[in-house]
Amino acid sequence: MAAPARRPTIKDVARAAQVSYQTVSRAINDKPEIDPDTKRRVLEVAEQLGYRPSRHARALVKPRPSTLGLAVPDLTNPFFPEVIAGVIDSAAAHGWQVNVVSGGPAAEAELLRSFAAEVDALVGYFNHLDRAPEGLDIPVVLLDAEVRVPRCGAVAVNVDAGVRAGVQHLLDRGHRRLGMIDCSTSCDRYQRRKSFQQALADHGIALPADAVVESEQSVPGAERATHRLLDSHPETTAVFAFNDLTAVGVVRAAHARGLRVPQDCAVLGFDGLMLGELITPPLTTLHIDKRRLGALAVGEVERLLAGEREPAPVELTPELVIRESA
Amino acid sequence: MAAPARRPTIKDVARAAQVSYQTVSRAINDKPEIDPDTKRRVLEVAEQLGYRPSRHARALVKPRPSTLGLAVPDLTNPFFPEVIAGVIDSAAAHGWQVNVVSGGPAAEAELLRSFAAEVDALVGYFNHLDRAPEGLDIPVVLLDAEVRVPRCGAVAVNVDAGVRAGVQHLLDRGHRRLGMIDCSTSCDRYQRRKSFQQALADHGIALPADAVVESEQSVPGAERATHRLLDSHPETTAVFAFNDLTAVGVVRAAHARGLRVPQDCAVLGFDGLMLGELITPPLTTLHIDKRRLGALAVGEVERLLAGEREPAPVELTPELVIRESA
DNA sequence: CTGAAAGCGCTAACAA
DNA sequence: TTGTTAGCGCTTTCAG
Numbered sequence: 001m002a003a004p005a006r007r008p009t010i011k012d013v014a015r016a017a018q019v020s021y022q023t024v025s026r027a028i029n030d031k032p033e034i035d036p037d038t039k040r041r042v043l044e045v046a047e048q049l050g051y052r053p054s055r056h057a058r059a060l061v062k063p064r065p066s067t068l069g070l071a072v073p074d075l076t077n078p079f080f081p082e083v084i085a086g087v088i089d090s091a092a093a094h095g096w097q098v099n100v101v102s103g104g105p106a107a108e109a110e111l112l113r114s115f116a117a118e119v120d121a122l123v124g125y126f127n128h129l130d131r132a133p134e135g136l137d138i139p140v141v142l143l144d145a146e147v148r149v150p151r152c153g154a155v156a157v158n159v160d161a162g163v164r165a166g167v168q169h170l171l172d173r174g175h176r177r178l179g180m181i182d183c184s185t186s187c188d189r190y191q192r193r194k195s196f197q198q199a200l201a202d203h204g205i206a207l208p209a210d211a212v213v214e215s216e217q218s219v220p221g222a223e224r225a226t227h228r229l230l231d232s233h234p235e236t237t238a239v240f241a242f243n244d245l246t247a248v249g250v251v252r253a254a255h256a257r258g259l260r261v262p263q264d265c266a267v268l269g270f271d272g273l274m275l276g277e278l279i280t281p282p283l284t285t286l287h288i289d290k291r292r293l294g295a296l297a298v299g300e301v302e303r304l305l306a307g308e309r310e311p312a313p314v315e316l317t318p319e320l321v322i323r324e325s326a
Numbered sequence: 327m328a329a330p331a332r333r334p335t336i337k338d339v340a341r342a343a344q345v346s347y348q349t350v351s352r353a354i355n356d357k358p359e360i361d362p363d364t365k366r367r368v369l370e371v372a373e374q375l376g377y378r379p380s381r382h383a384r385a386l387v388k389p390r391p392s393t394l395g396l397a398v399p400d401l402t403n404p405f406f407p408e409v410i411a412g413v414i415d416s417a418a419a420h421g422w423q424v425n426v427v428s429g430g431p432a433a434e435a436e437l438l439r440s441f442a443a444e445v446d447a448l449v450g451y452f453n454h455l456d457r458a459p460e461g462l463d464i465p466v467v468l469l470d471a472e473v474r475v476p477r478c479g480a481v482a483v484n485v486d487a488g489v490r491a492g493v494q495h496l497l498d499r500g501h502r503r504l505g506m507i508d509c510s511t512s513c514d515r516y517q518r519r520k521s522f523q524q525a526l527a528d529h530g531i532a533l534p535a536d537a538v539v540e541s542e543q544s545v546p547g548a549e550r551a552t553h554r555l556l557d558s559h560p561e562t563t564a565v566f567a568f569n570d571l572t573a574v575g576v577v578r579a580a581h582a583r584g585l586r587v588p589q590d591c592a593v594l595g596f597d598g599l600m601l602g603e604l605i606t607p608p609l610t611t612l613h614i615d616k617r618r619l620g621a622l623a624v625g626e627v628e629r630l631l632a633g634e635r636e637p638a639p640v641e642l643t644p645e646l647v648i649r650e651s652a
Numbered sequence: 653c654t655g656a657a658a659g660c661g662c663t664a665a666c667a668a
Numbered sequence: 669t670t671g672t673t674a675g676c677g678c679t680t681t682c683a684g
Contacts, residue, residue: 007463009660009661009662010661010662011661019670019671020670020671020672021661021662021671022662022663022664022670022671022672023669023670023671025662025663025664026663026669026670029663033669033670034669034670035669035670038669038670050463052443052463053443053661053662054386054660054661054662055382055443055444056381056382056383056385056386056389056660056661056662057382057386057660057661057662057663057676058661058662058663059382059662059676060380060382060383060386060660060661060662060663060675060676060677060678061661061662061663061664061675061676062662062663062664062676063382063676066444067425067444075407075408075410075411075414076407076408076411076600078404078407080407081401081402081404081406081407082401082402084401084426084428085401085402085428088401088426088427088428092427095440097425097427097441097444098425098426098427099393099423099424099425099426100410100414100424100425100426101414101418101423101424102410102411102414114421115423117378117379117381118381118392118393118423137333137376137378219600219604248604252604274402274545275601275604278545278574278578278601278604278605279604279605279606280605280606335676335677335678336677336678337677345654345655346654346655346656347655347677347678348654348655348656348678348679348680349653349654349655351678351679351680352653352654352679355679359653359654360653360654361653361654364653364654379677379678380676380677380678382676382677382678383660383676383677383678383679384677384678384679385660385678386659386660386661386662386676386677386678386679387659387660387677387678387679387680388660388678388679388680389660
């Protein structure tokens with residue numbers, strides 16, 4: 001009968017090397033109290049047997065966090081991969097792995113339950129959660145959360161500051177008839193809209209209610225929304241888009257209507273994606289340092305793991321990058 | 327003295343519920359041999375205590391693969407997030423988590439060692455590995471691997487077929503003076519170049535050696551490379567780009583030289599990124615179903631896990647998508 | 653239906 | 669320097 005394809009354990013190594021299995025443990029863990037020769041021999045045998053310690057057995061004995069769960073709504077939106085990269089890089093510095101899940105709202109509830117069971121901490125966008133993921137005793141860091149959740153870390157983008165900087169820029173350029181393409185799918189539901197309305201109000205600029213139009217968070221969705229906006233408000237000279245992805249849609253719709261960007265219709269994005277630099281005209285946008293966002297989230301995980309109860313929410317302020325679209 | 331913040335274990339639940347801890351096990355594992363009432367009560371207590379079973383202890387007792395490692399070279403390249411999405415989705419169907427690592431070649435060797443220790447299978451792009459990752463007894467699936475590696479699964483893109491379809495298209499459009507922007511960073515090092523040269527040779531079209539120019543895999547890199555190409559070969563009427571990212575660079579460089587695309591200089595991409603649809607003019611490209619690529623890779627993992635030794639390499643053929651750039 | 657006992661692979665005491 | 673003994677949290681026999 002053939003030997004079972006079972007992975008070799010520490011005991012197999014011990015047997016093969018003619019030592020007790022604790023000695024093997026010492027060898028592979030680089031402990032001082034072991035004879036160099038024995039160690040070398042043990043290591044050799046281990047190598048030869050293809051031995052690799054079981055992470056589960058190890059984790060059982062010395063429990064320390066090893067895996068971080070990261071939930072993003074949509075890998076297709078170029079915003080998120082950069083956040084992921086930021087998380088992965090900083091997590092690596094702590095020796096943590098990153099488990100990524102990506103799923104729409106539907107997946108969220110169910111997914112999260114099983115997912116969370118497998119990680120030592122959780123960071124992510126939880127759009128449709130009014131409160132913290134329930135029954136989790138692991139640290140949770142919310143990204144762009146609309147509300148503060150007790151016992152959860154949070155890193156947010158200072159949308160208000162960003163929107164105000166954008167509005168200021170548009171006003172500086174002489175625009176008075178503004179419109180907005182907004183999306184409701186984000187965690188900071190309507191934050192951009194509220195800030196936009198408030199900023200204009202503060203400047204005494206009128207904004208018809210239907211000059212803010214709702215859109216899917218996609219290029220074609222934004223194109224349709226823009227047509228609706230410009231149909232009802234052809235006098236619009238500048239459009240504030242929910243993000244760069246939708247801004248691209250706005251530009252396309254404007255072009256389709258024979259409008260020049262920015263002369264006839266200025267377009268302002270949000271996010272600062274590479275994509276925005278590449279289209280014609282290059283997008284003026286409120287740039288967010290997405291990698292840093294990810295890194296900050298990991299920082300919060302660290303604090304939570306260290307026992308901090310209610311870390312103050314961390315904020316990232318977008319920076320106006322003026323290119324050609326506005 | 328305050329209670330330690332230790333996570334409740336199965337024993338804590340047992341104590342609280344006044345049963346033995348095996349009974350708790352039965353309850354949480356939905357075993358038949360348990361009184362419904364007891365079960366409900368136990369579950370209640372567990373819930374209330376915030377009990378969650380330890381994945382490590384579980385995995386120790388019933389060893390079954392739970393985590394899949396996924397290595398991609400660059401999260402910033404929009405190609406990879408889609409592959410990741412494909413992997414995550416199919417992995418989820420198996421109840422597997424996905425650990426993502428992203429790292430350049432530098433990270434690769436060292437990273438991989440520690441990374442691989444934590445996963446039950448590995449799929450990814452291993453650019454600079456001539457042979458399979460060593461000393462891994464876990465299943466490995468290579469993406470776009472240049473060479474077959476014993477005992478490893480592989481899913482590859484049929485670059486040759488793609489390139490030939492692209493070349494055919496260019497020739498059909500009447501182009502005879504072709505150039506290529508190639509990158510060396512990929513796993514299928516020089517595969518595109520070789521196919522390109524061969525395809526042209528098969529059609530009896532001359533291709534000067536320096537009409538294939540090497541580029542960084544980035545937009546600005548491709549811009550520079552294109553200028554070099556067009557400086558030495560101003561007669562070029564069509565450029566085959568390594569991928570869509572570089573194709574964007576080619577288009578920009580052409581525009582910068584006052585060339586119209588495609589009239590003065592046609593540009594053909596590879597990959598089929600959303601980005602390509604969004605730029606001006608929209609890119610004609612060889613579209614790869616990236617999600618499917620990821621899904622296929624998971625399929626190979628499954629086979630390897632099932633004990634198959636040398637699965638035949640799986641191939642995906644790019645599809646020509648004709649838009650406006652060529 | 654429920655409890656007791658063994659053991660998964662490993663590390664950390666403690667002895668020798 | 670090495671081996672012995674526990675025990676991490678859990679599932680699975682096997683008795684009761």
